[in-house]
Every structure is written in structure tokens, then in C-alpha cells.
Amino acid sequence: MGLLPRLSALTRTIRFKLLAGLLALLALSIGVSLYGIWTFERDRYREIAREEALRAAHTLEQALRHAMILNDWEMIRRTVDDVYRLVEPANVGIINNQGRVLASGDPTLLGHRFDFHRAAECVVCHARPQTPPERDVIFLETAAGPVLRNIIKLENSAECRSCHQEDGDNLGVFLYDATFAEVYAMLRTVLFRTILTGAVTFLLVAMLLSLLVGRYLNRPLRRLEEGFNHVGRGDFNHWVEVEAEGEIQDMATQFNVMSQAIKRSFAEIRHKNWETEQLYAFVRRLSQEAEWDRLRRVILELVQDTFQAGRVALLLRRELQEGELTEITWREADDRRCFHREYRLPPPAGELPAWLAQAWEHWRQSPAATPAYSPDRTIALVPLVTQHVNLGLLCLHRPPEQPFRSRESKLLAAVCEQIEVALANARLYRLAVTDSLTGLRNxxxxxxxxxxxxxxxxxxxxxxxxxxxxxxxxxxxxxxxxxxxxxxxxxxxxxxxxxxxxxxxxxxxxxxxxxxxxxxxxxxxxxxxxxxxxxxxxxxxxxxxxxxxxxxxxxxxxxxxxxxxxxxxxxxxxxxxxxxxxxxxxxxxxxxxxxxxxxxxxxxxxxxxxxx
Missing domain, CATH: 3.30.70.270 (Reverse transcriptase/Diguanylate cyclase domain)
Known part of the structure; x- marks a missing residue:
């Protein structure tokens, strides 16, 4: 079988469909959960970094305020350089209210003048002229990576008026650019670990689901499928055992009950077919014999072979001018010969086999119209009666280990009905071909x-x-x-x-x-x-x-x-x-x-x- 047919066969299995659905649902749930965790952690880390950067900016601003009050720009620049060297922010700078850079960790920016309403770095906050800035914290993408710029307004407080006029309330701004490269690297690490954790969790859960589905669902279903295959092939002795509980166990139990019921039904059908075949063969064979003497032998052969009887005897009554005559024909076990005797009176003791003499005596003493069986059901005495005329008696002996069962008794009754018809027809035929005076054929x-x-x-x-x-x-x-x-x-x-x-x-x-x-x-x-x-x-x-x-x-x-x-x-x-x-x-x-x-x-x- 090629790869595509195998894949096609695999995708049609209930295990694949169930696992595919469960794993898709699992992947979706893990993905949504991890996405929620990631966005929460990302925002939390960014907020923590922003707060720390803002705290550092305010701390540095307070540290520089004394030098700015003294108007000691040399000290201010050294302090900025020291901070830049120790903390390594993206940049630290002081810009006056005219947009000129008075101090900066980047020497190239000293003396540079920014237009608040035109410079790309400024229009983020100064969106419209003659309006105060809308934000004091912004994220910027720089050549050094993402930075968080904290903007602290330098107010014209009382201690500043020794150098500055009183008409302005804003002397400039203090900029503290905190690099976010490490934060983003940490977030990428968290993202990678989150994805890796989700993937490992998905694989482990998928393996566990596959194991559980295989053991508690797929394996029992396979055994049920195997049981159905056995039943389909006619093997009703196959017993399905599953290591599961609940509905699967109930299905296996009901399957076993069903297979045994089908087995019994098939056995009953086979037995009915066997009965029909045997009865048909009986009728067909009997219909071929009209001779009274031949018919007796045929009846014994058919009865002995059909019912596996060790001994079988046929006792028939015949009315003569001199009185009643009893014809006895029998076969012994393991002897294919037929023995025949005719008596007007019971014979002397020992002339007939003991079992046959007992059957004759029982028939003479109680000529019942219904079959009689011995207590162990190994002996059957079936009267042959047609239209209230007692034709005779059929006697069967079976071994002790093979008693007559109920189904065989029913078949025996049906067979005897056909024997009665055949004997009645044979009697009519014998009357037609027999000389009434001598009893010989005409x-x-x-x-x-x-x-x-x-x-x-x-x-x-x-x-x-x-x-x-x-x-x-x-x-x-x-x-x-x-x-x-x-x-x-x-x-x-x-x-x-x-x-x-x-x-x-x-x-x-x-x-x-x-x-x-x-x-x-x-x-x-x-x-x-x-x-x-x-x-x-x-x-x-x-x-x-x-x-x-x-x-x-x-x-x-x-x-x-x-x-x-x-x-x-x-x-x-x-x-x-x-x-x-x-x-x-x-x-x-x-x-x-x-x-x-x-x-x-x-x-x-x-x-x-x-x-x-």
C-alpha cells in the first residue's frame, strides 16, 4: 500500500479524527492562554521598566537641581557624564525653553537647538502650537534601539529666580532616555520560554491524550472491530474483552451478548435446516418405496442413521383371517443386517432380544398414542397411528451418553408422521397387489x-x-x-x-x-x-x-x-x-x-x- 492510501486510511480512523479535534482544541486553548500570559507579562514588564526609568529620571533631576541652582554647568556636565557612564542610559540631557541643548550625555548634541513644533522627536508631544505637551513619557525607536524618553519640566521655582526672571514658569526640560533593549531582550526570552513551554506542554498533553485515547478508546474499539470481523466471518465464539469502563465496557458486554444470541440463532437455523433436510430426505426416500417388506428395512436404516440409534425396531400389526399378526423387524448395534420375525402370540422367552421383548410387552400392556421415553431419555417408544388406527410401534435405543434432546424428539415426531403416511400407503398398495386368500402377491x-x-x-x-x-x-x-x-x-x-x-x-x-x-x-x-x-x-x-x-x-x-x-x-x-x-x-x-x-x-x- 502506498503512502497516500495509508494516509487516507489513517485520516478515516476515529482515533485520528478524535485526536485531531482534541489536539486542535488543545493547541487553540494553549495558544490563547499563552497569548494572554504573554501580553499581560509584556505590559507588566514595560510598566515596571517605565516606572523605574521615571523614578531614575526624577532622582537624577533632583540630584542635578542643586548644581543648576548654583548655575554650575561644569558640575552639571560632569554629573551627566558620570551618570551616563555608570547607568548607561540611552541619553541624559537638559534643554532650555528655547530648545537649546545645554547638557547631554551625547557630546554631539551640545548646543543643538530643537524646534519643538517641527523636530520629529518633539512633535510626538508638541502636536499643536500654543498648546502644552500632551505626554511626558514616549517610546522612541533609535539607532541604539527602543528607548523610553522621560520628560521632566524644570519649573521656575523661587530658588531659581536669582538667575531667571519671574515672568516664566518653565525654564526647560530634563530628558532621561532609558534604553529598552534589555527589557525587550528579556521579553523576547520570556516569549521564547513561553512558546517553548507551550510547545512542550502541547507535546506532553498530546502524548498523554494519544496514550489515553489509544488505551481507553482506540484499543477497545479495535477489539470491538475485531469482534465484528470474527462475527462477519461466522466465528461466534470470539469473546471481546476491553480494559475500559462505562459506555465502552457496556458496548463490549452487549456485543458479546449479541454474538452469543446470533450464535444461538444460527445454530437454531442450522438445526432447522438440518431437520428440514433430514425430513426431506426421509420423505423422498420413503416415497420411493411402496413394497411393504422393503419399506420396513428402509425405515430402520433411515431412523438408525438419522438419530444415531444403536438399536432400532419396527413392530407392525396386520389383520389376517386367522387373527392379528405382529411383524417385528429390527437392527442391532454395529450390525447392518435386518432381522425379521412374525408372531400371532408373544414368543417364548429368549427368542427375541431382551430389549425388544420389553418394548413389545410395554406396547401390548399400554398402547398409548403418544411417544414415551425412558427416565434417562435413551429409549424412545413412538406409536405409529393414522386415522385412529394403530399401525405399530417404533423403538429406538441410544447410548447413555447420547440421550434424546428436545429438538430431536420434535424431529422424531415429525419423522414418525411421515412413516405413518408411508406405512398407510404401503398397506393400500399391498392390498392392491396382494392375493386376499394366500397373502402372496397377485x-x-x-x-x-x-x-x-x-x-x-x-x-x-x-x-x-x-x-x-x-x-x-x-x-x-x-x-x-x-x-x-x-x-x-x-x-x-x-x-x-x-x-x-x-x-x-x-x-x-x-x-x-x-x-x-x-x-x-x-x-x-x-x-x-x-x-x-x-x-x-x-x-x-x-x-x-x-x-x-x-x-x-x-x-x-x-x-x-x-x-x-x-x-x-x-x-x-x-x-x-x-x-x-x-x-x-x-x-x-x-x-x-x-x-x-x-x-x-x-x-x-x-x-x-x-x-x-
């Missing part, structure tokens, strides 16, 4: 799921899937022999068997009548193994129906893979259906893997599913 859902699997494979060629088409063997005999209600019970129990044998990501659908389709998110070999497991499970199962009726039924399954056995959904379904037909023709109670598009199918009977 044909409409199956077609949609197949299209999604094909689209996923197009995006990732390493994601094949398999289609298992299965059919109850001789199911028409069951309906014809025992009636359709028994047939419905058999279908319902078969659906439960299928559900138990599948993996979490596999989907079972009722395709129509006694035909079912299972979508396996893996290749045809894995699908064939799952099909074999299903055949064995059904073959080993006894269908207990109403009235104590016990039936034994088997199933046949056709397995086809995408894209191994078809490039489109229709081709894969056709291949699986053809494989099912081959299984039926081969004797039923077996699974059939579709062969190559031009080859034959591979058959495995239920009693020899894994030949060596």
Missing part, C-alpha cells in the same frame, strides 16, 4: 416385478433372475372331493410353506387358481435348488384342514432363467410353463429346469432332487 404385481427385473438386468448384465412356476398336483380332486373351502385352506397353507422357504429378496405370487410363480433374484441353478427345496417341503407337509381332515399333496415346478431361457418376459414365462408341463408329464412331484431353447428340459423328482 398376478398384477408379478408382471410389474418381472418388468423391473428385466430393466435391472439391462442396467447390470451380471444380475440374472429365475422364474419358478409351480402347480398343485391333482388339486381339482381336492375341490371335487372335499369342496372349495378345503381347497382354499390347502392353497393358504401352501402359500405359507412357499413364504418360509424363500429368501428375503425373493417374491412369491399367486398367478391364478392353483398356479404360483416365484421370482428368484439369481440364476437358474439357484432357482432350481430353491424349487427342489420347495418340492421336498410340500411333499413332507400334511395339510390339516377343518373337521380334522388331513391331506397330502405335492407340487410340480418349472424353472426358467433370464436371459438363459428367454430374452423377454413372455419367453421366460413360456419356458417356465413348458418346464412345468414337462414336470407334470414326467410324473409330477418334481421340479423341472428348462433346457436350452432348442434342447430338452432337466427333470428332478422330489425323492431324488440332488443326484450324485
Amino acid at each position: 398376478k398384477r404385481y408379478c408382471e410389474t416385478a418381472l418388468r423391473k427385473l428385466v430393466e435391472a438386468h439391462r442396467q447390470d448384465r451380471h444380475r440374472p433372475f429365475s422364474v419358478l412356476m409351480l402347480d398343485l398336483d391333482h388339486f381339482k380332486r381336492v375341490n371335487d372331493t372335499h369342496g372349495h373351502p378345503v381347497g382354499d385352506e390347502v392353497l393358504s397353507q401352501l402359500a405359507e410353506l412357499i413364504r418360509r422357504q424363500l429368501r428375503q429378496d425373493d417374491v412369491a405370487c399367486r398367478y391364478g387358481g392353483e398356479e404360483f410363480i416365484v421370482l428368484v433374484t439369481d440364476g437358474p441353478q439357484t432357482g432350481h435348488k430353491i424349487a427342489a427345496r420347495l418340492c421336498r417341503a410340500v411333499d413332507e407337509h400334511t395339510f390339516h384342514c377343518a373337521g380334522g381332515l388331513a391331506l397330502h399333496n405335492t407340487i410340480s415346478i418349472g424353472v426358467a432363467g433370464f436371459p438363459a431361457h428367454g430374452k423377454t418376459v413372455a419367453e421366460v414365462i413360456g419356458a417356465a410353463d413348458q418346464a412345468l408341463y414337462e414336470a407334470k408329464r414326467a410324473g409330477r412331484n418334481r421340479c423341472q429346469l428348462a433346457g436350452p431353447p432348442t434342447g430338452s428340459a432337466m427333470t428332478a423328482p422330489a425323492n431324488n432332487l440332488y443326484p450324485s
Whole structure:
């Protein structure tokens, strides 16, 4: 930065403006004070010098009067010379009333005659003819310097009339010129010392003012400015401390209070933004999931990540024809897996984790509609209720050092409202895509799921899937022999068997009548193994129906893979259906893997599913 910008920046500071104003006022006051002192002392010294000169003149006049009475001019001249030599006045002289110099300390003036009305030295007092002089003391500027001329009239007294006539009252004048060079030198010394004293005083006071202004005004203001800079940069932890009292201290205190208030406001705004972002992410993520099973896992993941919960569980109620079913899904601390269980009655002790069993028991005993927290606020039990329908319970466990705060409780309540909406929508969606008899997905859902699997494979060629088409063997005999209600019970129990044998990501659908389709998110070999497991499970199962009726039924399954056995959904379904037909023709109670598009199918009977 150049000199001019620095000077410009300096002149804009409050310290410069304040000091400039104070110093200007100080200089003016000191100058006026010194001027008053100087003029007073000057006039006083001049008056003292004038009085001393006048006193000396009268003394000398009285000393010479005796010689003048004796008319001893030789004595008068010697006396004048002695006085001039000892006292060194500018001049001493006697002038008669005709203007002639009778005696003088300056020999060149002896006999000189002055015209009172024309001489420059005389017209100062003799301003107008025929009038007495106006002054008897005057200042004159001479070659020797300034002098004070004292003029003493020599009156024609009685002792003088022995020589002078009685008709005149003025015999002449006695002049005593006192030099003022020493007085003026002394006044100049006084003036110099006065100016020097004023300058030193001004500098000392200026330094003291600068020190005081810097310490008690500029330094606190600098710290306040630094505090404002920190606040402007977003640093609200900066604390301003000033070594001052009064208004500056009050300003610093109020600044600290203000910065802390702004800090709290910003923290509140950031927290609100975080809540809004989290809630938006929650809603966005929940809106992308309509599948009941997937939605449960998504809810657990979002809740655990958002609230830093060590353990989280979701308990959901579902009404079935046989009664109420409780679905429990949970995640443990440091375990990304989701665990899922379904119960119609409370499970035996030890089957569920203790913390989860306690939460379920608390919910069963007091199904409140408002959130409940443990005394240390590390456990939160939030009921999920929509339109007075109790959907379930959300349970969160946090470490002892991270209890739920008030703001987090409010966010949890808002999140649960969105969870309730998502669960309600998922229930409606499940009703739309679920077969009412078996609880499995219906044909409409199956077609949609197949299209999604094909689209996923197009995006990732390493994601094949398999289609298992299965059919109850001789199911028409069951309906014809025992009636359709028994047939419905058999279908319902078969659906439960299928559900138990599948993996979490596999989907079972009722395709129509006694035909079912299972979508396996893996290749045809894995699908064939799952099909074999299903055949064995059904073959080993006894269908207990109403009235104590016990039936034994088997199933046949056709397995086809995408894209191994078809490039489109229709081709894969056709291949699986053809494989099912081959299984039926081969004797039923077996699974059939579709062969190559031009080859034959591979058959495995239920009693020899894994030949060596």
C-alpha cells in the first residue's frame, strides 16, 4: 500500500479524527492562554521598566537641581557624564525653553537647538502650537534601539529666580532616555520560554491524550472491530474483552451478548435446516418405496442413521383371517443386517432380544398414542397411528451418553408422521397387489416385478433372475372331493410353506387358481435348488384342514432363467410353463429346469432332487 492510501486510511480512523479535534482544541486553548500570559507579562514588564526609568529620571533631576541652582554647568556636565557612564542610559540631557541643548550625555548634541513644533522627536508631544505637551513619557525607536524618553519640566521655582526672571514658569526640560533593549531582550526570552513551554506542554498533553485515547478508546474499539470481523466471518465464539469502563465496557458486554444470541440463532437455523433436510430426505426416500417388506428395512436404516440409534425396531400389526399378526423387524448395534420375525402370540422367552421383548410387552400392556421415553431419555417408544388406527410401534435405543434432546424428539415426531403416511400407503398398495386368500402377491404385481427385473438386468448384465412356476398336483380332486373351502385352506397353507422357504429378496405370487410363480433374484441353478427345496417341503407337509381332515399333496415346478431361457418376459414365462408341463408329464412331484431353447428340459423328482 502506498503512502497516500495509508494516509487516507489513517485520516478515516476515529482515533485520528478524535485526536485531531482534541489536539486542535488543545493547541487553540494553549495558544490563547499563552497569548494572554504573554501580553499581560509584556505590559507588566514595560510598566515596571517605565516606572523605574521615571523614578531614575526624577532622582537624577533632583540630584542635578542643586548644581543648576548654583548655575554650575561644569558640575552639571560632569554629573551627566558620570551618570551616563555608570547607568548607561540611552541619553541624559537638559534643554532650555528655547530648545537649546545645554547638557547631554551625547557630546554631539551640545548646543543643538530643537524646534519643538517641527523636530520629529518633539512633535510626538508638541502636536499643536500654543498648546502644552500632551505626554511626558514616549517610546522612541533609535539607532541604539527602543528607548523610553522621560520628560521632566524644570519649573521656575523661587530658588531659581536669582538667575531667571519671574515672568516664566518653565525654564526647560530634563530628558532621561532609558534604553529598552534589555527589557525587550528579556521579553523576547520570556516569549521564547513561553512558546517553548507551550510547545512542550502541547507535546506532553498530546502524548498523554494519544496514550489515553489509544488505551481507553482506540484499543477497545479495535477489539470491538475485531469482534465484528470474527462475527462477519461466522466465528461466534470470539469473546471481546476491553480494559475500559462505562459506555465502552457496556458496548463490549452487549456485543458479546449479541454474538452469543446470533450464535444461538444460527445454530437454531442450522438445526432447522438440518431437520428440514433430514425430513426431506426421509420423505423422498420413503416415497420411493411402496413394497411393504422393503419399506420396513428402509425405515430402520433411515431412523438408525438419522438419530444415531444403536438399536432400532419396527413392530407392525396386520389383520389376517386367522387373527392379528405382529411383524417385528429390527437392527442391532454395529450390525447392518435386518432381522425379521412374525408372531400371532408373544414368543417364548429368549427368542427375541431382551430389549425388544420389553418394548413389545410395554406396547401390548399400554398402547398409548403418544411417544414415551425412558427416565434417562435413551429409549424412545413412538406409536405409529393414522386415522385412529394403530399401525405399530417404533423403538429406538441410544447410548447413555447420547440421550434424546428436545429438538430431536420434535424431529422424531415429525419423522414418525411421515412413516405413518408411508406405512398407510404401503398397506393400500399391498392390498392392491396382494392375493386376499394366500397373502402372496397377485398376478398384477408379478408382471410389474418381472418388468423391473428385466430393466435391472439391462442396467447390470451380471444380475440374472429365475422364474419358478409351480402347480398343485391333482388339486381339482381336492375341490371335487372335499369342496372349495378345503381347497382354499390347502392353497393358504401352501402359500405359507412357499413364504418360509424363500429368501428375503425373493417374491412369491399367486398367478391364478392353483398356479404360483416365484421370482428368484439369481440364476437358474439357484432357482432350481430353491424349487427342489420347495418340492421336498410340500411333499413332507400334511395339510390339516377343518373337521380334522388331513391331506397330502405335492407340487410340480418349472424353472426358467433370464436371459438363459428367454430374452423377454413372455419367453421366460413360456419356458417356465413348458418346464412345468414337462414336470407334470414326467410324473409330477418334481421340479423341472428348462433346457436350452432348442434342447430338452432337466427333470428332478422330489425323492431324488440332488443326484450324485
